[in-house]
Amino acid sequence: MSELFAPPRLRLGVNIDHVATIRNARGGDHPDPVRAAQIVAAVGGDGITAHLREDRRHIRDEDLARIQAATNLPLNLEMAATEEMLAIALRHQPHACCIVPERREERTTEGGLDAAGQHNRLAPIVARLSDAGIRVSLFIAPEARQIEAAMKLGAPVVELHTGEYAHAQGDARAVELKRLTDMAALAAKNGIEPHAGHGLTYDNVQPVAAIPQLAELNIGHYLIGEAIFVGLESAVQRMRTLMDEVR
Numbered sequence: 001m002s003e004l005f006a007p008p009r010l011r012l013g014v015n016i017d018h019v020a021t022i023r024n025a026r027g028g029d030h031p032d033p034v035r036a037a038q039i040v041a042a043v044g045g046d047g048i049t050a051h052l053r054e055d056r057r058h059i060r061d062e063d064l065a066r067i068q069a070a071t072n073l074p075l076n077l078e079m080a081a082t083e084e085m086l087a088i089a090l091r092h093q094p095h096a097c098c099i100v101p102e103r104r105e106e107r108t109t110e111g112g113l114d115a116a117g118q119h120n121r122l123a124p125i126v127a128r129l130s131d132a133g134i135r136v137s138l139f140i141a142p143e144a145r146q147i148e149a150a151m152k153l154g155a156p157v158v159e160l161h162t163g164e165y166a167h168a169q170g171d172a173r174a175v176e177l178k179r180l181t182d183m184a185a186l187a188a189k190n191g192i193e194p195h196a197g198h199g200l201t202y203d204n205v206q207p208v209a210a211i212p213q214l215a216e217l218n219i220g221h222y223l224i225g226e227a228i229f230v231g232l233e234s235a236v237q238r239m240r241t242l243m244d245e246v247r
Ligand SMILES: CC(=O)[C@@H](O)[C@H](O)COP(=O)(O)O
Pocket: 015, 017, 051, 053, 058, 078, 100, 107, 108, 109, 139, 197, 198, 220, 221
């Protein structure tokens, strides 16, 4: 890599959805995702990511304002491309919105947003969010056609779906890592800030974190799982250390 290229600081956004999953398991208010956000802020996390799903299986509408009020960290609201979610985003004015595909029956986000195939549906939503001063990100598979679609939509950010990479083994993982590497470079070359996320863990994060054009990783499920054993502060600190080791 040229000595003239200084990689951007790699931010860590912590997705606190699954604190709310545990909370909702008993229908009460503990553990509170707001407390998780405060711990993330106190330990040096760079942002909070929360996915307000149509079925509210974890994060709920009333969590959003509470999370925003609880820390000065930027909130990255993940949302489906629907009028309902657009209205909620415009009401709450998060720092960023990441538009993700969503199917009620899915266990977790399965694929990337088909920005290429849904241009006409996405364009007004991207425009309305952008006009409101909200940073728009598209959660896409690492594919050139999706990067090109993001450019056409005027999205300033893409978040590359790392799920295929995370689930791949052996040679297949190397193939997926190259896709992520190539697409991060393509996005950056075209003025789009590349992020990455989904399924990242202590064991698989470093090759992704080493991709020089990436500006942000969003990591949730694994960190909340680790937090059960070591505490959220330690889990976030460990992930931060692993990311810094390769930058
Ligand atoms: C978009 C993404 O990969 C994650 O934010 C994921 O959606 C977390 O939420 P779930 O675990 O409910 O899918």
